[in-house]
Amino acid sequence: MAKIAIVYHSGYGHTKVQAxxxxxxxxxxxxxxxxxxxxxxxxAEPGAASWATLDAADxxxxxxxxxxxxxxxxxxxxxxxxxxRWAEQRWKDKLATGFTNSAGYNGDKLATxxxxxxxxxxxxxxxxxxxxxxxxxxSQGSPEDLNRLAGxxxxxxxxxxxxxxxxxxxxxDRATACHLGRRIAEAALRWRxxxxxxxxxx
Amino acid sequence: MAKIAIVYHSGYGHTKVQAxxxxxxxxxxxxxxxxxxxxxxxxAEPGAASWATLDAADxxxxxxxxxxxxxxxxxxxxxxxxxxRWAEQRWKDKLATGFTNSAGYNGDKLATxxxxxxxxxxxxxxxxxxxxxxxxxxSQGSPEDLNRLAGxxxxxxxxxxxxxxxxxxxxxDRATACHLGRRIAEAALRWRxxxxxxxxxx
Amino acid sequence: MAKIAIVYHSGYGHTKVQAxxxxxxxxxxxxxxxxxxxxxxxxAEPGAASWATLDAADxxxxxxxxxxxxxxxxxxxxxxxxxxRWAEQRWKDKLATGFTNSAGYNGDKLATxxxxxxxxxxxxxxxxxxxxxxxxxxSQGSPEDLNRLAGxxxxxxxxxxxxxxxxxxxxxDRATACHLGRRIAEAALRWRxxxxxxxxxx
Amino acid sequence: MAKIAIVYHSGYGHTKVQAxxxxxxxxxxxxxxxxxxxxxxxxAEPGAASWATLDAADxxxxxxxxxxxxxxxxxxxxxxxxxxRWAEQRWKDKLATGFTNSAGYNGDKLATxxxxxxxxxxxxxxxxxxxxxxxxxxSQGSPEDLNRLAGxxxxxxxxxxxxxxxxxxxxxDRATACHLGRRIAEAALRWRxxxxxxxxxx
Numbered sequence: 001m002a003k004i005a006i007v008y009h010s011g012y013g014h015t016k017v018q019a020x021x022x023x024x025x026x027x028x029x030x031x032x033x034x035x036x037x038x039x040x041x042x043x044a045e046p047g048a049a050s051w052a053t054l055d056a057a058d059x060x061x062x063x064x065x066x067x068x069x070x071x072x073x074x075x076x077x078x079x080x081x082x083x084x085r086w087a088e089q090r091w092k093d094k095l096a097t098g099f100t101n102s103a104g105y106n107g108d109k110l111a112t113x114x115x116x117x118x119x120x121x122x123x124x125x126x127x128x129x130x131x132x133x134x135x136x137x138x139s140q141g142s143p144e145d146l147n148r149l150a151g152x153x154x155x156x157x158x159x160x161x162x163x164x165x166x167x168x169x170x171x172x173d174r175a176t177a178c179h180l181g182r183r184i185a186e187a188a189l190r191w192r193x194x195x196x197x198x199x200x201x202x
Numbered sequence: 203m204a205k206i207a208i209v210y211h212s213g214y215g216h217t218k219v220q221a222x223x224x225x226x227x228x229x230x231x232x233x234x235x236x237x238x239x240x241x242x243x244x245x246a247e248p249g250a251a252s253w254a255t256l257d258a259a260d261x262x263x264x265x266x267x268x269x270x271x272x273x274x275x276x277x278x279x280x281x282x283x284x285x286x287r288w289a290e291q292r293w294k295d296k297l298a299t300g301f302t303n304s305a306g307y308n309g310d311k312l313a314t315x316x317x318x319x320x321x322x323x324x325x326x327x328x329x330x331x332x333x334x335x336x337x338x339x340x341s342q343g344s345p346e347d348l349n350r351l352a353g354x355x356x357x358x359x360x361x362x363x364x365x366x367x368x369x370x371x372x373x374x375d376r377a378t379a380c381h382l383g384r385r386i387a388e389a390a391l392r393w394r395x396x397x398x399x400x401x402x403x404x
Numbered sequence: 405m406a407k408i409a410i411v412y413h414s415g416y417g418h419t420k421v422q423a424x425x426x427x428x429x430x431x432x433x434x435x436x437x438x439x440x441x442x443x444x445x446x447x448a449e450p451g452a453a454s455w456a457t458l459d460a461a462d463x464x465x466x467x468x469x470x471x472x473x474x475x476x477x478x479x480x481x482x483x484x485x486x487x488x489r490w491a492e493q494r495w496k497d498k499l500a501t502g503f504t505n506s507a508g509y510n511g512d513k514l515a516t517x518x519x520x521x522x523x524x525x526x527x528x529x530x531x532x533x534x535x536x537x538x539x540x541x542x543s544q545g546s547p548e549d550l551n552r553l554a555g556x557x558x559x560x561x562x563x564x565x566x567x568x569x570x571x572x573x574x575x576x577d578r579a580t581a582c583h584l585g586r587r588i589a590e591a592a593l594r595w596r597x598x599x600x601x602x603x604x605x606x
Numbered sequence: 607m608a609k610i611a612i613v614y615h616s617g618y619g620h621t622k623v624q625a626x627x628x629x630x631x632x633x634x635x636x637x638x639x640x641x642x643x644x645x646x647x648x649x650a651e652p653g654a655a656s657w658a659t660l661d662a663a664d665x666x667x668x669x670x671x672x673x674x675x676x677x678x679x680x681x682x683x684x685x686x687x688x689x690x691r692w693a694e695q696r697w698k699d700k701l702a703t704g705f706t707n708s709a710g711y712n713g714d715k716l717a718t719x720x721x722x723x724x725x726x727x728x729x730x731x732x733x734x735x736x737x738x739x740x741x742x743x744x745s746q747g748s749p750e751d752l753n754r755l756a757g758x759x760x761x762x763x764x765x766x767x768x769x770x771x772x773x774x775x776x777x778x779d780r781a782t783a784c785h786l787g788r789r790i791a792e793a794a795l796r797w798r799x800x801x802x803x804x805x806x807x808x
Contacts (some may be wrong), residue, residue, distance in 0.1 A: 029803060043275075068288065069320035070272055073245075073279035079270045086270065092737065104538035104554025108320050110514040114720060115317070118271035118310050121735035121758040126793065129727035131698065134508035138566045150508025152727040162542045186803045187732065194800030197635060197792045231601060294535065306740035306756025312716040316518060323533035323556040328591065331525035333496065336710035340768045352710025354525040364744045388601045389530065396598030399433060399590045447679075472692065473724035474676055477649075477683035483674045490674065512724050519721070522675035522714050 008063035009075035013165030025181025039078035059095035092124035210265035215367030227383020241280035261297035294326035301357035412467035417569030429585020443482035463499035496528035608794035614669035615681035619771030631787020645684035665701035698730035
């Protein structure tokens, strides 16, 4: 058994769709208990029950839209609110990964994922990426390909600015997010079942 | 004449000290009108007068502490609140630069400055960096050196976590911030006085 | 009059196509003298004439394919070979911008452009980005749009891994690179014609 | 048992000292077989035996000096030379981490570590960071502290530009590198001993 906590912010519903796809992927793996947490709901609530869910997780998945060159402000407020746990290194040695959505094909999505990875490293977590080769990068490729956006650090999604969450992000990006969910779940099972070496006195 | 708007967030006063040093540097340059803007005060106030100050500026200086791998959430809220202006490219061709403070010597300060530079690029602004060689990087160097932290993209400062803003960041980091203020001011005068080519029909 | 030096590496010809489009754009601007420099040809030749071309330029444009999460090694060798000039800050206050090509839509292209911008900041140069809103990011958009890849820090291009340089990158990416050439050229004219403030004793 | 391959480039010997400290740390952990590989010696030698060492490793540690805003060109040549293995994802699910040295306290060291992490993600590897809180960040701190440079993504070291490798990087940075070696070794044992879930048909 391993526990996955997916904490996200979604401004207009598209990143929520992506988060749900990650959740679906994680739940496809036997032995996984996975849940969604709305970052904006707990950022200013130190006593919210979801903090305990995060504390108990084997892996934390971070997701937010890319707004103006980084994760959305409500999600950043959640990241900042974890600083007490950081000071105690309470999340040390958990696994982590991330996802992001924006309207442009690039649109500085990488910068958001880089910030998530740095955040995880401050917490002493271990980062698991997407684990896929690029899709849609030859003349035989198509926008239907898994990882059509060629992300590696995490799952990227692209949603047209005028499309509702029913339509965007498209099926390929949802499948890519689902893949990330499976990957972090499998990694969590492996990591959790591994034997932790006894630490010699430093 | 050129106008410099320094917009910043400070959690405990240290980044404010850095902002004031940038302001002092900008004002040392003849022909400069410079002002400080508190980001947190205007992020949720679209009608605040300081937005007009930003709109009228020749150069915008962005400053925030580095919290948990990126700019503080209240500052990110300001960045996000500029998205309407981004969509209209109202800040296009202004100059921009930035500064950040944190307790560690590195502490992912570079990530904050990188986000600021990407933000400026989304707005179509032009980025001016610190323009200094590294200090304190030979056996003849000292922590008193200008640019003791060896930043390039903007001005970095380091404040001990238990030191009040009266003591931290130290004089060398204040002088480095002052240098950044002079540099952006001089660049703004040069850029403003330059002849803008007539754009041929695209 | 202003001089633009476009220094690039191209492994298979696609990035060369992009470089030529930047050159074409720069030359569309009256009063510009622009030239291409092959980075690999001068990286190990400190006496090569092209170094003097770079020294005399008002703006330097950096271009390389993104290989394995950063600029290609032959281009990195050129960047490293500039370290003597860096130590003397001989390129200080020049303008700079950049471009990159890879097979994936993202494929860590942003990381290459970020490295170029940091490099420029070490040299004390001033960074001019693409200056375009994203293309192809609404349901009315198309892959034919200018800036279809939604880059901001510089010009991005995507070339299918099995397509020859005659076909890839496609017309929209060539037009985007051409736009970058015009933009850096216009900025160079403006910057060059601007009045440099007299520096007071520091 | 787990195998650690530390592949590095060192221009003047300082990064080699750091690599040796990582090696020492890894070897302090019972059950570890660790070795050093000179990147420059194998980048152009596809048949070199060290490639097999890398292929057989449970964890790969990447180390290079930061030159001009990124890893040194000889090390980048090694990264690029791994592209055939990338296309086959032969290093998938190995662990990875990294280290870097430069003369400045920041000096864009973070950018080098970020490139290493992105590279690892392209290969489908899993990134293990330093796992330490910052040192020397309060009035009680000292340059003798472990992690005096406050890095998180990997181990940072700072060597005065005029100091020989006998003196630089200093003891604290060597101890920090040693810590990274122990950490990646312990993670490799845990990861290797973990049970890999059977993958359901995708």
